[in-house]
Amino acid sequence: MSGDRRVRRTRRMVQEALVALILEKGYEAVTVTDIIARADVGRSTFYSHFTDKQDVLLSNLHDxxxxxxxxxxxxxxxxxxxxxxxxxxxxxxxxxxxxxxxxxxxxxxxxxxxxxxxxxxxxxxxxxxxxxxxxxxxxxxxxxxxxxxxxxxxxxxxxxxxxxxxxxxxxxxxxxxxxxxxxxx
Amino acid sequence: MSGDRRVRRTRRMVQEALVALILEKGYEAVTVTDIIARADVGRSTFYSHFTDKQDVLLSNLHDxxxxxxxxxxxxxxxxxxxxxxxxxxxxxxxxxxxxxxxxxxxxxxxxxxxxxxxxxxxxxxxxxxxxxxxxxxxxxxxxxxxxxxxxxxxxxxxxxxxxxxxxxxxxxxxxxxxxxxxxxx
DNA sequence: CTGAATTCCGAACAATGTGTTCGCTTATGA
DNA sequence: TCATAAGCGAACACATTGTTCGGAATTCAG
CATH class of the missing domain: 1.10.357 (Tetracycline Repressor; domain 2)
Structure with missing residues (x-):
């Protein structure tokens, strides 16, 4: 795999958190604060990987x-x-x-x-x-x-x-x- | 027509403002603050007629x-x-x-x-x-x-x-x- | 025309969310 | 082992939301 294990882990946690939250509340209702809480990731960490909510959503497209x-x-x-x-x-x-x-x-x-x-x-x-x-x-x-x-x-x-x-x-x-x-x- | 002229006027201004703003920026990007600025309507007035942005959107459906x-x-x-x-x-x-x-x-x-x-x-x-x-x-x-x-x-x-x-x-x-x-x- | 009722205004407010910064800590891979 | 890269989290400025309230303006009825 490419890059640091921490990076892979963080990105995966965030992506999975968003998917779970969408299924619970719908995309519109999900906030970045929700995501980082669910993913158990620091706020600054989130923004060092993604620019915003939609960026996370689209990052799943490769799958x-x-x-x-x-x-x-x-x-x-x-x-x-x-x-x-x-x-x-x-x-x-x-x-x-x-x-x-x-x-x-x-x-x-x-x-x-x-x-x-x-x-x-x-x-x-x-x-x-x-x-x-x-x-x-x-x-x-x-x-x-x-x-x-x-x-x-x-x-x-x-x-x-x-x-x-x-x-x-x-x-x-x-x-x-x-x-x-x-x-x- | 039904009701006060001021009411009709206010509702119409707000609805038209939203339509115009959607065509300019897209629905998601439009804020209530945008709408009342464009409609030239007081904030409290807006909320006395509509519950939120989506309410305005759906109010157009009758047309x-x-x-x-x-x-x-x-x-x-x-x-x-x-x-x-x-x-x-x-x-x-x-x-x-x-x-x-x-x-x-x-x-x-x-x-x-x-x-x-x-x-x-x-x-x-x-x-x-x-x-x-x-x-x-x-x-x-x-x-x-x-x-x-x-x-x-x-x-x-x-x-x-x-x-x-x-x-x-x-x-x-x-x-x-x-x-x-x-x-x- | 007048006056009471309705509507509007707008400022202030608490609450929530966003995106950034920074110094410190921890994990990673070489 | 150790330099580097990543994560943490608090604090921040800012934007947006939705509510409240007293006073000003408009409207409609009589």
Whole structure:
């Protein structure tokens, strides 16, 4: 590992404290004072590692590597290869993802995820033969919106469905429309 | 109108000040002190009308009446009757909606809109012959996610499309999938 | 027009949170 | 072992919140 053990320990304690507090009170309601109390870390120490609350939140993003650029290829005709693997990966990191992406998570991370996913979807549709256009961008927005909505509903406990069921629901909702649009380009 | 003219005036000034400030700095960054300065209203006056910042935000919701329960009926086979009228109504209230529903708007109103829209969509699908089920709820989440995504992208200036184009994109993306699912219930 | 009621003002206040500084202590790795 | 890097925590200035209160201004009813 890199750096001093104390550094790793401190950063980890702070990150975990924030996640725990988000799940208890929601991101907005968490104060830096809360965090350092929970993490049992000095105030000055906190500010020597992070600039503020949001910095801690975003520092967790590196652990959300499941937004990898898709294993390239896969079966040829299959759309949205990212969906099922991503949902399964999320289940494993349930606690972290629920804190970061749920309604209690406050938004910034959700926006981040939306952008990343939009890039993925756009590339995939281009690879499937779509032409870059304003209409394509709107289609991407719809697809991403549907997926993120599903993801949020899941981590917020609004559904007890399994990753496979969520994947199926996602595909059922958007795949026919997407294929129809693709055919027209 | 109801009540004292001073009351109406004060409330209006405060609401407009918040909308203006959101468009400038984003909801999170706006303080009560900012609001009363911009509205030119005494501090105690503010707190005699509103409990806090969010209260002002939500007080604007009554003006967003475009979430009406749909003009009932319409053509029989037509799905998502709410879409185009809603988008057109939004264009007329551009400034207010952009402040409330955009990324800068901070979330609470977005969540509100999602819930209302989910009820609308769910009722419409039930009326179209769907059975209440977990699968239906997931479908509703996807549809609402797609629409809200489109709406958000629009008010955040990510697209210059017209209401008619947005409506078309929405339908193209989700209607085939929805009809396919409906056929299976 | 007048007067009582309502509303507004604004200053002051306690309470909480933020981000920084500094001298001292402790843990780490070479 | 020992120089270095990290942590501690108290104290600080500052910003924001939400409340209180007496006096000034506006409004509406009669």
């Amino acid at each position: 959300l590597a499941f937004l990898r650029p898709a294993p390239a290829g896969g079966e040829p005709g299959r759309l949205f290869a990212f969906s099922l693997p991503m949902l399964e990966h999320v289940r494993e990191q349930e606690r972290l993802v629920r804190a970061l992406l749920g309604r209690r998570g406050g938004g910034p991370v959700h926006a981040h995820g939306e952008r990343l996913l939009a890039g993925l979807v756009r590339d995939e549709l281009l690879a499937a033969g779509a032409r870059a256009s304003a209409a394509l961008d709107l289609l991407v927005v719809c697809v991403v919106g549907a997926f993120m909505g599903l993801l949020r509903a899941w981590v917020d406990g609004e559904t007890a469905a399994s990753p496979a069921e969520l994947d199926a629901a996602f595909r059922a909702a958007v795949e026919p429309g997407v294929r129809a649009v693709l055919g027209r380009l | 967003l009446a475009f979430l009406r329960p749909a003009p009932a009926g319409g053509e029989p086979g037509r799905l998502f009757a709410f879409s185009l009228p809603m988008l057109e109504h939004v264009r007329e209230q551009e400034r207010l909606v952009r402040a409330l529903l955009g990324r800068r708007g901070g979330g609470p109103v977005h969540a509100h809109g999602e819930r209302l829209l989910a009820g609308l969509v769910r009722d419409e699908l039930l009326a179209a012959g769907a059975r209440a089920s977990a699968a239906l709820d997931l479908l509703v989440v996807c549809v609402v996610g797609a629409f809200m995504g489109l709406l958000r992208a629009w008010v955040d200036g990510e697209t210059a499309a017209s209401p008619a184009e947005l409506d078309a994109a929405f339908r193209a993306a989700v209607e085939p999938g929805v009809r396919a699912v409906l056929g299976r219930l």
